[in-house]
Amino acid sequence: xxxxxxxxxxxxxxxxxxxxxxxxxxxxxxxxxxxxxxxxxxxxxxxxxxxxxxxxxxxxxxxxxxxxxxxxxxxxxxxxxxxxxxxxxxxxxxxxxxxxxxxxxxxxxxxxxxxxxxxxxxxxxxxxxxxxxxxxxxxxxxxxxxxxxxxxxxxxxxxxxxxxxxxxxxxxxxxxxxxxxxxxxxxxxxxxxxxxxxxxxxxxxxxxxxxxxxxxxxxxxxxxxxxxxxxxxxxxxxxxxxxxxxxxxxxxxxxxxxxxxxxxxxxxxxxxxxxxxxxxxxxxxxxxxxxxxxxxxxxxxxxxxxxxx
Numbered sequence: 001x002x003x004x005x006x007x008x009x010x011x012x013x014x015x016x017x018x019x020x021x022x023x024x025x026x027x028x029x030x031x032x033x034x035x036x037x038x039x040x041x042x043x044x045x046x047x048x049x050x051x052x053x054x055x056x057x058x059x060x061x062x063x064x065x066x067x068x069x070x071x072x073x074x075x076x077x078x079x080x081x082x083x084x085x086x087x088x089x090x091x092x093x094x095x096x097x098x099x100x101x102x103x104x105x106x107x108x109x110x111x112x113x114x115x116x117x118x119x120x121x122x123x124x125x126x127x128x129x130x131x132x133x134x135x136x137x138x139x140x141x142x143x144x145x146x147x148x149x150x151x152x153x154x155x156x157x158x159x160x161x162x163x164x165x166x167x168x169x170x171x172x173x174x175x176x177x178x179x180x181x182x183x184x185x186x187x188x189x190x191x192x193x194x195x196x197x198x199x200x201x202x203x204x205x206x207x208x209x210x211x212x213x214x215x216x217x218x219x220x221x222x223x224x225x226x227x228x229x230x231x232x233x234x235x236x237x238x239x240x241x242x243x244x245x246x247x248x249x250x251x252x253x254x255x256x257x258x259x260x261x262x263x264x265x266x267x268x269x270x271x272x273x274x275x276x277x278x279x280x281x282x283x284x285x286x287x288x289x290x291x292x293x294x295x296x297x298x299x300x301x302x303x304x305x306x307x308x309x
Contacts, residue, residue: 026060046069111204237275
């Protein structure tokens with residue numbers, strides 16, 4: 001687990017010091033927003049936009065988009081080095097989405113396919129979190145007994161004995177309280193990589209999937225009377241709730257469990273509000289990723305149930 005924590009810290013450090021999306025600003029140093037979608041434009045896009053109004057905004061703010069390749073011809077071999085994060089994580093992700101999107105003639109579908117493919121590749125690493133959740137359910141009656149035993153004992157010696165007994169239960173059921181950290185360390189860099197890939201790639205944020213425009217924020221869509229975006233936000237909140245529920249990590253006591261549940265509820269509300277101002281494309285990634293997490297946990301539950309027969 002210490003190795004997993006170190007790996008997560010290294011990834012976060014890489015994100016902080018190497019590469020990031022640069023917001024396009026006008027002569028008054030204000031962010032340039034494409035009003036029809038509500039999207040804040042990025043200065044360092046990787047290929048040319050097709051939308052004439054978007055093109056004009058870049059030209060008006062001194063970005064020479066003619067030097068950029070067309071999105072259909074984007075190639076990693078022609079790209080200059082821009083740091084570990086951008087050159088080895090974000091741009092390969094851009095290239096993969098663009099290639100699949102060009103083949104399928106839909107960048108929204110490509111985004112879903114790439115999201116699922118990456119989750120499948122990482123499945124052996126993240127399935128432990130789901131298994132921990134199932135082991136915790138088995139251990140809960142014994143953990144509750146320990147809690148009841150030391151309910152009215154607050155002295156230091158009793159607390160030490162209580163911790164020892166809890167750890168013995170964890171050992172019996174092979175529970176690692178820190179197992180959920182790995183999921184978080186993987187989730188954050190992936191989310192940031194997809195967010196940057198979407199922001200840097202006009203073909204993605206100019207694309208459509210069904211009746212959704214991928215660059216449009218739900219808030220702008222709702223203001224325009226396009227109420228299908230409300231369905232998107234509602235679906236995101238619902239799926240996030242079940243994803244958090246199935247990824248609940250082991251709690252040392254009932255008080256810790258209540259705190260974890262409270263934090264999860266706060267996070268769900270926060271993500272719901274954030275989704276209103278993020279592009280539809282990143283919401284699409286989040287929904288796909290969370291659905292895979294739910295499916296993964298259901299598979300683990302069935303496996304555990306089969307093993308216990």
